[in-house]
Amino acid sequence: MATPETPSVKNPVDTFYGFQSSYCCGGEIRVTKDPIVKPDSGTTKDGPIWAPPTTIRFDVPNQSPRALTLKLPLQLPTQPAPGGLQTLQAEDNSGATPQPFAELLKACTPATFGLGGEDVLDEQYRKAGKLDREQFSTLLPEALDEVMKSRNDHRGVLAELYKLNIYSGPGGKFKAHVDTPRGVTQFGSLVVCLPHSFKGGKFRVSHGSSSTFFDWATDEPNTIQWAAFYSDCEHEVLEVLKGHRITLTYNLYATERVGGPLQVHPTVDAKLSPFAAAARAVLADSTFLPQAADLMPYALKGVDCVIFSVFKSLDLKTRARPVMGEHEHYAYCAYYPSDDTPDHSGPITVVGEKFHARAEGNDNEIEQSWGMIRQELKRAFPNSARRNVFWINKPKHEELAIAKLHYGNQATVDLIYSRAAILVDIPKWGEKGRGVVA
Ligand SMILES: O=C(O)CCC(=O)C(=O)O
Ligand SMILES: [Fe+2]
Structure with a gap:
């Protein structure tokens, strides 16, 4: 969740996004x-x-x-x-x-x-x-x-x-x-x-x-x-x-898994990136997400390489996952798996366990309980739901994750989208990885 105390991590990220030259590269070899x-x-x-x-x-x-x-x-x-x-x-x-x-x-x-x-x-x-x-x-x-x-x-x-x-x-x-x-x-x-x-x-x-x-x-x-x-x-x-x-x-x-190429690089030391200094500073700030939290930027290249590599080099759990939009109606159903009442008390992020092809939903009951919707979501999009997510940039691109027919007073097609994101676990203040001096 963004709080007024956290702009210091946003600025370097915005700076990177302003820098648009990483879409191509070139060079020459003398003969x-x-x-x-x-x-x-x-x-x-x-x-x-x-x-x-x-x-x-x-x-x-x-x-x-x-x-x-x-x-x-x-x-x-x-x-x-x-x-x-x-x-x-x-x-x-x-x-x-x-x-x-x-x-x-x-x-x-x-x-x-x-x-x-x-x-x-x-x-x-x-x-x-x-x-x-x-x-x-x-x-x-x-x-x-x-x-x-x-x-x-x-x-x-x-x-x-x-x-x-x-x-x-x-x-x-x-x-x-x-x-x-x-x-x-x-x-x-x-x-x-x-x-x-x-x-x-x-x-x-x-x-x-x-x-x-x-x-x-x-x-x-x-x-x-x-x-x-x-x-x-x-x-x-x-x-x-x-x-x-x-x-x-x-x-x-x-030729490697997503994230694989970023873990080692012949010439780049992620810890020397300007973003690494900002990330270290923010992790050492006790007012930044004092509770354990997830930090997810969207998309997977350019500056995302930098973000992925930097957090990985700081020994934080870092991976790429599909996530469902925070405001998808279904996101609310995914939370509190044992409770039949959807939780609307704040944004929820549904994190898929792995990337998969578009799934077909199986929603043909006229009267559906929240529990059934939640179960169906779990089947089509195996996930865990998270509450304490802080997004450091805005979503750029989304893909269709689930298409399902919905029969109410009129049959409609529900389309649920997901996006590729990088997920970083930020430890609680005081735990290993926090309180490091930049
Ligand atoms: O040959 C080139 O310079 C570009 C070729 C190209 O864009 C292509 O083959 O798709
Ligand atoms: Fe081309």
Whole structure:
């Protein structure tokens, strides 16, 4: 329950929500002709990561040989990677052999896009060539892949190669869209722009009213550039004016449970977050929720990662759960399980035991007792009801949890919604975890 004494925890949270840039990220990897680049030779802390030229092997339809190999960039960069790397003679595919490149352009077929469950070809909307996953092979830029995999504590992200796309100028483009989700664990997409010269073709990624533009155009291709973004981001490839903009797209999947990736992170110490200081201060304040309480922010990414990690790092019981809206009529029925009278004396939060698919309610009695409604709720949405919940931010998104037919003087459909929330148990003042000096 919010009280006037508790604004100090709200302010840092509001500050985080004002900061809107966590919906996407990007970077670049410099290309070197040194074919072997040790991953520990470059991290963002020690300097740039270097990668050898990208090799693409692709099928040539109706021809012999049936597969060709191409290295990008076509002109290998002359500047070597920084010292200490093993240097071998790199294969030079510049100049005389543009053939594989022309073949790659020929091998591509017009790219479609998903509309109403179908693949649609419309050059007003998307003008690009593509190769499907089974028509080519390449590696995620080795340096990036190695850096991710060689850490025991990497974040549990699986990048699944999806397509190779070529947007050619003038006119190549892909108008604003949101990617079709491919499975429940997909949380985002990665676009890797291979080193090749082109003009125009900026990549716009937007979330709400914020937009980020990635400008990968270049005359002297010597970097692999990339952007990753969450699945709810709208994005667009602006018109390519000249040259060929070549990208690999990857679907990003979480490979750990919700919350798992947040428990350990290669570079982030949750205790150093500004929010951690605010959280410690508020836990050390005897006027803040003196009784044991639950603290639940809604939604599960961006700043929620910070909140989850910070409370976890402070050794408080922290987990993600579906919760039913406080003002749902049914919430009142869920409280006091042995009493047949609903309790309307204050807001009640019904916390589901686990996330589940939408349930169908079974409410076909004309005269229903509160006890029956409560029992039915327990069956469709196994839960525990809580009273002393303090919300540190407002709900953002809700999903249908239970749909049920209700027969009164007129048959109606009752729809009950739930939201994903992070639940933190705040111990009573004086118990372990409270009274800590910030
Ligand atoms: O190739 C790109 O830059 C973006 C591709 C894209 O948005 C998609 O394939 O859905
Ligand atoms: Fe897309």
